[in-house]
Amino acid sequence: MHMLSTNSILETINMITEEHLDIRTITMGISLLDCISDDINVACERVYDKLTKTARDLVKVGEQIEKEYGIPIVHKRVSVTPISILGNACKTEDLVPFAKTLDRAAQALGINFIGGFTALVHKGYTKGDHRLIASIPEALATTERVCSSVNVATTKAGINMDAVAEMGRVVKLAAELTAENGCIGPAKLVVFANAPEDNPFMAGAFHGVGEGDAVINVGVSGPGVVHHAIQKAGDCDITQIADTIKKTAFKITRVGQLVANEASRRLGVPFGIVDLSLAPTPAVGDSVAHILEEMGLERCGGPGTTATLALLNDAVKKGGTMASSHVGGLSGAFIPVSEDAGMIDSVKCGALSLEKLEAMTAVCSVGLDMIVVPGDVSASTISALIADEISIGVVNTKTTAVRVIPAIGKEVGDVLEFGGLLGSGPVMPISSFSAERFISRGGRIPAPLQSLKN
Amino acid sequence: MRAVITVIGQDTVGIISKVSAYLAEKQINIVDITQSVLSEFFCMVMLVDLESSTEAFSDTVDALGAIGRENHLDIHVMHEDIFNSMHKI
Numbered sequence: 002m003h004m005l006s007t008n009s010i011l012e013t014i015n016m017i018t019e020e021h022l023d024i025r026t027i028t029m030g031i032s033l034l035d036c037i038s039d040d041i042n043v044a045c046e047r048v049y050d051k052l053t054k055t056a057r058d059l060v061k062v063g064e065q066i067e068k069e070y071g072i073p074i075v076h077k078r079v080s081v082t083p084i085s086i087l088g089n090a091c092k093t094e095d096l097v098p099f100a101k102t103l104d105r106a107a108q109a110l111g112i113n114f115i116g117g118f119t120a121l122v123h124k125g126y127t128k129g130d131h132r133l134i135a136s137i138p139e140a141l142a143t144t145e146r147v148c149s150s151v152n153v154a155t156t157k158a159g160i161n162m163d164a165v166a167e168m169g170r171v172v173k174l175a176a177e178l179t180a181e182n183g184c185i186g187p188a189k190l191v192v193f194a195n196a197p198e199d200n201p202f203m204a205g206a207f208h209g210v211g212e213g214d215a216v217i218n219v220g221v222s223g224p225g226v227v228h229h230a231i232q233k234a235g236d237c238d239i240t241q242i243a244d245t246i247k248k249t250a251f252k253i254t255r256v257g258q259l260v261a262n263e264a265s266r267r268l269g270v271p272f273g274i275v276d277l278s279l280a281p282t283p284a285v286g287d288s289v290a291h292i293l294e295e296m297g298l299e300r301c302g303g304p305g306t307t308a309t310l311a312l313l314n315d316a317v318k319k320g321g322t323m324a325s326s327h328v329g330g331l332s333g334a335f336i337p338v339s340e341d342a343g344m345i346d347s348v349k350c351g352a353l354s355l356e357k358l359e360a361m362t363a364v365c366s367v368g369l370d371m372i373v374v375p376g377d378v379s380a381s382t383i384s385a386l387i388a389d390e391i392s393i394g395v396v397n398t399k400t401t402a403v404r405v406i407p408a409i410g411k412e413v414g415d416v417l418e419f420g421g422l423l424g425s426g427p428v429m430p431i432s433s434f435s436a437e438r439f440i441s442r443g444g445r446i447p448a449p450l451q452s453l454k455n
Numbered sequence: 456m457r458a459v460i461t462v463i464g465q466d467t468v469g470i471i472s473k474v475s476a477y478l479a480e481k482q483i484n485i486v487d488i489t490q491s492v493l494s495e496f497f498c499m500v501m502l503v504d505l506e507s508s509t510e511a512f513s514d515t516v517d518a519l520g521a522i523g524r525e526n527h528l529d530i531h532v533m534h535e536d537i538f539n540s541m542h543k544i
Contacts, residue, residue, distance in 0.1 A: 007489055007500050009542040010459055014531055068513050071533035252541045259540040 017072060021225035021287040022253060024260050025280050026076040027063050028201035029270060030208035030216040031055050033082040033117075041091045045102040048087075052079060052106040052115075055215050055270075060111045062267045066260055074260065075222075079107065080206035081117030089129030096132050100140035100147045107146040114189075116206030118149040121196070124158040124445075134164075137171050141186040142178035148204035154194040154391045156398045160446035165391065168192045169384030169440065173407055176376070180409035188371065188423055192387050192403045194394030199274050200330040205367075205402060216273035217265045218330060221257035221321075222280040223249075225287045227313075231295045242296060243316045250277065250320030258325045276330030277321030278366060279313070281341035283424035289313075289334050290343025290353075301343055302353025310334060311364035331400060333366025339419060339426030340371055348427045355386075355429050363393050368401035373417045373426035376409035383407065385436035388446075396449050456512070457486065457504050457535045460519065464528035466497040473522060474501070474530070481515065482507045497528075502535065 016022040036047035056079050063077040081103065088096045100118050107115040118140055120130040137149050151168055154160035175186030191205035198209020201218035208216070230249040234241060257275045265272035281289045290301035293309040314333045322328050336358065338344045347353035355372065362368040368390045374383075387403045394401030408417040408428050418425045462474060471490070478485060483503050490499040505512060516532045523530030 005459075005538050005542050007491070007498065010461060010500055010538055011463075011498070013538055013541055014461055014533075018529075065513070068516055069534045070537045071516075071531055072537060255540040256537060259536060 016223070016226045020223070020229050021282070021284060022223045022256070023073040023075050024219060024257060025222040025278070026078050026201050026220040027059070027074055027260065027264050028078045028080055028206055028218045028220065029056050029059050029268070030080045030199065030212055030218060030273065032208060032212065032214045033084075033087060034210070037087050037090045039090050039092050041093050041098050044087055044091065045098050048099065048102050049106050052081070052103075053109050056110050058268055062264055065267070066263050070260065070263075072256060072260065076113060078112050078201070078203060078206065079110065079115045080201070080208045081115065082208050082210065083119035083121055084117055085120035085127065085129040085133035086210070087129070088132045089127055091132075094132055096136040097140050097143065100136070100144050103147050104144035112146070114146050114148050114203040116148040116150065116203050117208060118147050119151065119207040121152045122161055122164045123152050123155045124161060126164070134167060134171060137190060138174040138178050138186060141175050141189050148189045148206065150191040150193055150196065150205045150207060152193040152196040153387070154395050156195060156395050156451070157448055159448040160194070160388065160391055160395055162388070162440070162445055163443045165388050166381070166384050166440050166443060168387055169380040169382070172383050172405060173380045176407040176409050183417060183419055184406050184408055185419060187406045188404065188419055190404065192391070193400065194391040194402070195398070195400045196402075197330055197400055201276050202278065202280065202331055204404065205331075212273070213271060215270045217261060217268065217270050218273045218276065219257050219261040219264070220276040220278055220280065220330065221253050222278065223253040224279045224281050224289050224292055226253060227279060227317075228286070228288070228292045228295055231292065239312065243312055246313060246316035247320030250317045251324045254321035254324035272327070274327045274329030275321070275325040277318055277325070277328055277332040278330070279317055279334040281335060281337065282422055283340055283342055285342055288341045288343035289336055290341050290347055294343065300350065300352035301347040302357050306357060307360050307364055310336070310361050314365040331366045335367055335370060336361060336365060337371035337404070338429075339373065339424040340422060341424075345425070345427060348429060355431055359390060359393070362390060362401055363397060366400070368394070369403045369405060371404055371406070371423065371426060373406045373408050373428050374431045375412045375428055376407050378407050378431055379435070379437070381435065381437045381440040382431065384440045386431070388440070392446070398451070456506070457502060458512070458532055459535050459538055460501040460503060461531045462497070462499040462523070462528055464497055464526070466492050466495055467526065470497060470526070470528065471499060473526065474499075474519065477518065477522060478503060482509050483515065
């Protein structure tokens with residue numbers, strides 16, 4: 002018998018058909034450093050040509066692999082060199098034309114998101130960074146597929162509080178400019194600490210300058226598979242839960258590695274990393290919150306939530322690491338509120354608060370993600386929320402991020418509908434006590450001590 | 456390349472014959488086959504070699520999927536590597 006057991010084969014098929022196992026994204030990272038010009042029109046033309054040439058077969062190859070291996074590949078996407086770098090060379094201030102070019106290229110390639118309208122300002126601003134950040138609200142309002150990110154802090158550099166203050170205003174303005182369109186602007190904007198250069202997931206993907214000319218990064222998913230595995234394990238102890246998650250993550254990640262190798266070979270582009278992530282979708286049975294509840298919580302957000310999430314996140318990484326030759330990106334459990342049916346329910350019933358989410362981000366991937374707050378929240382309060390979340394990443398030497406959406410014209414209790422994968426977010430209460438004076442000071446929070454850890 | 460074909464559904468007359476007739480027509484060789492019937496549920500797993508196949512693999516996937524739908528069966532055709540990578544180290 003050369004064949005695997007029928008049970009193994011059926012287990013795989015069941016994971017895909019019943020438990021939402023999928024490859025969340027094949028993301029091609031493309032360097033645009035060779036597109037720089039002092040004339041923005043020339044630079045844009047070079048960007049368009051390079052993207053449409055390099056990623057020409059991305060969607061086609063993704064679909065071929067999907068069909069031959071029978072595994073859904075939900076997204077095929079592109080990330081690019083932080084555009085602020087190209088913006089440095091331009092004679093013009095406004096960098097929105099770059100965003101429109103990226104949008105046009107994404108449309109031509111048949112992809113739904115392109116990431117890299119990005120600036121890295123953790124220690125200071127260049128001319129290009131100033132221009133890029135000032136262009137973000139309009140860029141997000143006038144394009145469909147472009148995603149933006151700004152890295153405002155690293156563990157080695159500390160936190161750029163001028164950038165934190167500015168990003169509060171940028172988030173608010175991005176929401177105002179897209180108020181007619183479900184405030185979609187800030188849903189495509191991530192503020193980072195310790196941003197990874199090889200992250201395949203939107204909206205925070207960009208192609209770092211330490212990367213090669215082009216690279217294939219793959220993001221796996223499968224909250225539903227982990228949920229079912231824990232369900233099947235029944236009334237076991239926590240050690241067994243951790244082992245079950247590790248084994249499941251191993252299987253999920255092996256599929257990611259297979260798809261990554263195959264995509265890399267067929268596209269003739271080197272393989273970069275597999276991102277070991279549990280990325281939920283609003284679909285029933287694809288929720289990270291429900292995994293935590295399956296472990297024994299009445300509701301995600303109640304006492305015990307941070308502990309269950311810490312266990313989940315660690316076990317996913319341990320199982321996944323052995324299954325992949327190179328691991329990178331964000332790697333961990335995502336907790337985007339609007340994209341997770343269980344999180345949405347927990348917010349609606351009052352079990353999950355913004356403060357608890359902040360605590361949860363200390364032990365899992367990313368951060369305050371897809372959180373909707375009242376539209377009348379001040380820019381300085383958004384900045385303070387960013388500062389808090391970014392501090393957790395900086396002090397704990399991990400990536401954290403904020404993707405928060407002020408729902409213009411809405412208040413606590415209302416729901417903001419994004420549709421599709423972005424889901425819908427209940428407006429969450431945020432403390433009304435001001436941090437205006439703290440945020441208006443500007444300057445930098447020094448890099449934290451990396452010893453004497455208590 | 457080799458692929459795994461799974462056929463799952465209500466047990467009816469001639470399921471194996473329908474699938475294997477199609478495979479023979481396209482010169483797809485059956486390497487291994489196992490089947491079981493569990494409380495009226497039919498489950499067949501085949502390992503096939505497509506080396507001499509006369510059609511593109513994606514067409515085989517579509518055609519067998521269509522045979523499945525016509526007969527109220529769930530037929531999946533997948534490259535064997537997805538199973539190997541998941542279940543073998």
